[in-house]
Amino acid sequence: AQKVTQAQTEISVVEKEDVTLDCVYETRDTTYYLFWYKQPPSGELVFLIRRNSFDEQNEISGRYSWNFQKSTSSFNFTITASQVVDSAVYFCALSEVYNFNKFYFGSGTKLNVKP
Amino acid sequence: ETGVTQTPRHLVMGMTNKKSLKCEQHLGHNAMYWYKQSAKKPLELMFVYSLEERVENNSVPSRFSPECPNSSHLFLHLHTLQPEDSALYLCASSETGGSGEQYFGPGTRLTVT
Numbered sequence: 001a002q003k004v005t006q007a008q009t010e011i012s013v014v015e016k017e018d019v020t021l022d023c024v025y026e027t028r029d030t031t032y033y034l035f036w037y038k039q040p041p042s043g044e045l046v047f048l049i050r051r052n053s054f055d056e057q058n059e060i061s062g063r064y065s066w067n068f069q070k071s072t073s074s075f076n077f078t079i080t081a082s083q084v085v086d087s088a089v090y091f092c093a094l095s096e097v098y099n100f101n102k103f104y105f106g107s108g109t110k111l112n113v114k115p
Numbered sequence: 116e117t118g119v120t121q122t123p124r125h126l127v128m129g130m131t132n133k134k135s136l137k138c139e140q141h142l143g144h145n146a147m148y149w150y151k152q153s154a155k156k157p158l159e160l161m162f163v164y165s166l167e168e169r170v171e172n173n174s175v176p177s178r179f180s181p182e183c184p185n186s187s188h189l190f191l192h193l194h195t196l197q198p199e200d201s202a203l204y205l206c207a208s209s210e211t212g213g214s215g216e217q218y219f220g221p222g223t224r225l226t227v228t
Binding site for chain 2: 097103
């Protein structure tokens with residue numbers, strides 16, 4: 001069965017520190033997509049990145065980077081030089097390609113960045 | 116308006132009331148979703164509409180009734196709710212198929228008294 005695990009419930013860092021949010025997934029599908037979302041205190045989930053199962057290249061976007069490793073079924077997210085505005089809950093999700101885009105969300109990691 | 120909008124943003128209702136939540140997407144998508152987010156619980160998928168047909172009903176109690184009159188609008192009709200139904204209700208939209216990311220609205224914070 002499909003499952004996404006975010007073992008870190010809450011992380012606190014001081015501004016400018018680097019922080020990595022872990023995501024481990026389970027699926028029997030060979031084709032799938034992985035996502036990260038950010039949920040600031042306002043409540044709206046903001047899409048950050050999508051990765052398909054055939055593309056294991058790491059990606060960097062500004063201070064954000066993602067490390068996808070199929071061998072360990074992990075899709076970790078690193079924020080470099082964290083800022084207070086990064087404080088939010090971050091969700092990792094897995095989608096089934098053949099099932100109308102049904103998402104399986106992890107339970108989220110709350111990131112607190114202190115000044 | 117752009118993206119996904121939801122109204123109202125906040126709603127307080129009694130257990131005997133009937134109310135509706137509205138979601139509208141301006142992205143040209145053809146799949147829409149209702150999620151429930153309770154405190155300290157994972158996001159729960161409630162309903163999925165694809166091409167205006169309901170394709171998923173995740174064992175949601177009948178006091179929640181969805182309606183999708185067209186690909187841009189989604190409603191969630193509420194009646195005789197319970198206090199445990201208090202939560203943030205999020206609407207999302209996407210292209211059909213498994214590859215598209217879902218775009219979320221800001222949510223409706225519902226409190227049942």
